[in-house]
Amino acid sequence: MNKFKRGIALLLSFLLVAAIALTGCGGNQTTGDDKSKDVGNQQKLKVAFVYVGPVGDAGWSHSHDQGRKYLEKEMPNVETTYVESVPEGADAERVLTELASKGNKIIFATSFGYMDPVIKVAQKFPDVVFMHATGFKTAPNVGTYFGREYQARYLSGIAAGKQTQTNVLGYVAAFPIPEVVRGINAFTLGVRSVNPNATVKVVWTNTWYNPATEKDAAKSLLDSGADVIAMHQDTPAPMQAAEEKGKFAVGYHTDMSSFAPKAVLTGPVWNWGPYYVKTVKAVMDKTWTNEQYWGPMADKIIDIAPFGPMVGDEAKALIMKKRDAIDKGEWDVFTGPIKDQLGTVRVAEGQKMTDQEMLSFDWFVQGVEGMISK
Template sequence: MKRIISFVFMLVFVVALVGCGGEKPKAQEDKKEPAAKEKLKVAFIYVGPVGDGGWSYAHDQGRKYLEQQMPDVETSYIESVPEGADSERVLTELVEKGNKIIFATSFGYMDSVIKVAQKYPDVKFLHCSGYKTAENVGTYFGRMYQARYLTGIIAGKTTKSNTIGYVAAFPIPEVIRGINAFTLGVRSVNPNAKVKVVWTNTWYDPAAEKEAAKSLLEAGADVITQHQDTPGPQQAAEEKGKFSIGYNSDMSKMAPKAVMTSAVWNWGPYYVETVKAIKEGTWKSSQYWGPMSDKIVDLAPYGPMVPEDVKKLVEAKKQEILEGKFDVFTGPIKDQTGKERVAAGQKMTDAEMLSFDWFVEGVDGTIPK
């Protein structure tokens, strides 16, 4: 009897199962984990090491800020990439690795960016400090000359010898523009001061930069500034008991007794805004040149050696710049020969500033051809 009952029970169960189409109870259905959303890959290439304490370091701080603000983005970087053919190879490798946005952070990468961008129209390229664009290539920079002018006021008020040293990388418009803005700031408070320029023809060479600063100190400079990527010139000034003004990032930690302030970059917000626009499909190729009011350029905190009256003078002029009441390259402006290049009340256009190939009055130096 037990066997018959068991057989009948099993038969009923099988018929029921077949009638239901063989479906599994919901509790026993296979549980599939949702696929992890693939992160947007963004890459950066740097002309120097991220530990240079200057240009590449500042860009890498911006990259880290981007990752912090956008967890759905995965970033990577390659440092110490020479300008020229090597950069074309590296850019190509980054695209092949799946990067959809690439930030090329040095002027000399410009032609390589344009070449690679033509081959990969679905990838967006952003080139720092250049002037060539394409449908998938934009340029970006900040009006660092505004911060340079302000640091020039500090230097002009500080110098006792009336000789200020400027260690400069390459004679391109970007660097010449910075030297001119700095000199105009110096001369606005000290018409007798001159800015002596030495070229190194390198972006990153700590030893060469430091030696250039030493030569300027030996020539009588008692304040040193630079358009270079390391704090070598700052350290040279400190070793001689003189003052200095840093560039790219706050260099006071490297030479605390010398650094009065630094003209600094803040790339992070720009990187976040740009990546968001590309993700949302609203990005269009453009030539961004952000002012100080965008906070892409600024001054680092003042060192203890900067007097209060000088701080107030600088802050007042900074406020005029922020409010658009003052423009650095407003005439009258003369060149080294005393010839008037910008008439009184006239403002230089962006095109003119981006093609600077002459020094203002007060610069002691030449522009190599």
């Protein structure tokens, strides 16, 4: 009797584990009309997307999925597939191989850590075009793409600099990598362009995606006197923290005002759709090259979210003016003189930082309070 019961217990335990194996796997969904394959519409070009997070996260992966939907709407002869929550590393290689062997002609890999898997898989499938977001390695059939998000960060900094009363701003930052450091610097320059006395305090969370941790970090900044919270994270939690305290916030990735309507001033937002359409068209016309695209705001790949009601007309006018100069190419954010935290001039008057310098940013500009751990 006892043995029998133990047997059942073991069986049930196994069933539990099996249930997880079934439910835990990331979703793989083909959208568009599956039936159309049979109807003989064989000219449909298959395009695949690989995301690092879930599509509904309101952050990075969500912004790419909006782009995918835009592509599908604009080009009816394109069929898209996406795989979400794909961890960087060996899993990415497996997913990329699977997508390429299933007949996808263009694959967009949307996370930095997919870089080496993309290069590896691309060698095996020379007929497939791979586009890797945020990376820097290319191959004959691998291109990279990204947007100059620092331009939008600078503009959001102007709004924040005009809004602050305490002259202390907080920045919830994920990891001390050049992309994040560049954003913090651009934001700080924007803030201090209208408010030279303001400082930006940085707190590192060491996570892209953990609402409770991000909120704790934002709270600690608010407690230390910050009254505007900016962030380089994937969830709206830092903004919710600001809203709860009646303070302000700057979003990122997508328009996050629905999460904290009284707090969000504006924020950089991604708009990948037009770029995806352009790339797919180029591949179809055989004009595609393995370029390294780093699109400016003028291309609308990166933009700022609609202003909240608390943003004043003066700030709006200043932002529009700067934006105009950036779009026309008359001026860019990292134009000297720029001093570092110690007051040493790092970029001389009239000089512009090169793309290479911006892509390897490892120092903070004057006005940032915080340290880059190395």
